[in-house]
Amino acid sequence: MKRMLLLPLTALLLAAAGGVGWLFLRKPAMAPPRDVRVPMTPERVARGKYLFEVVADCDGCHSERDFTRFAGPVVVSGRGNAFRFPVEMGLPGEVIAPNITPDVETGIGAWSDGEKIRAIRDGVSRDGRALFPLMGYPRYRYMSDQDVESLVA
Numbered sequence: 200m201k202r203m204l205l206l207p208l209t210a211l212l213l214a215a216a217g218g219v220g221w222l223f224l225r226k227p228a229m230a231p232p233r234d235v236r237v238p239m240t241p242e243r244v245a246r247g248k249y250l251f252e253v254v255a256d257c258d259g260c261h262s263e264r265d266f267t268r269f270a271g272p273v274v275v276s277g278r279g280n281a282f283r284f285p286v287e288m289g290l291p292g293e294v295i296a297p298n299i300t301p302d303v304e305t306g307i308g309a310w311s312d313g314e315k316i317r318a319i320r321d322g323v324s325r326d327g328r329a330l331f332p333l334m335g336y337p338r339y340r341y342m343s344d345q346d347v348e349s350l351v352a
């Protein structure tokens with residue numbers, strides 16, 4: 200009787216382990232980046248700057264901040280230069296908001312405009328990795344095409 204149960208039980212356990220493993224390892228559904236080239240008109244750039252610094256507060260995470268001063272204002276020369284969240288904030292592990300300047304080596308200068316848009320609205324990095332949702336894509340996904348393109352500009 201014991202032997203008769205052993206096989207189906209092992210099969211059941213293996214199937215359950217496989218299912219859980221699949222849930223952990225599968226990639227979320229993702230669309231390819233849009234094939235778009237954003238025109239860098241002065242209006243677009245101005246709108247993007249306003250969204251970056253004020254409305255969407257990309258600045259608050261992706262720029263250098265001076266925490267020796269009240270509320271840690273952004274260091275203007277370090278705008279978009281990446282920011283390492285201090286351990287005291289208690290985030291799970293080391294979290295870095297990466298460099299998103301147009302620098303080709305250290306920033307996202309080599310990304311296509313479609314890849315940038317996909318990262319901002321869908322939370323998919325250039326290599327297809329899902330971004331940690333501290334990056335606000337669950338909210339930025341409601342951004343209009345006009346606005347997300349202004350950010351890219």
Ligand code: HEC
Pocket residue numbers: 251255256257258259260261294295296297298299307315318319324325329330331332333334335339350
């Ligand atoms: C609350 C903090 C926070 C805010 C606000 C924020 N981000 Fe992020 N962002 C992050 C973090 C953290 C990552 C890295 C996530 C990861 O590596 O999994 C990231 C990743 C990115 C990436 C991908 C970069 C790469 O090299 O993979 C881009 C592009 C980006 N953010 C753009 C923006 C833009 C544009 C805004 C404003 C609309 C913004 N972010 C606002 C925290 C933030």
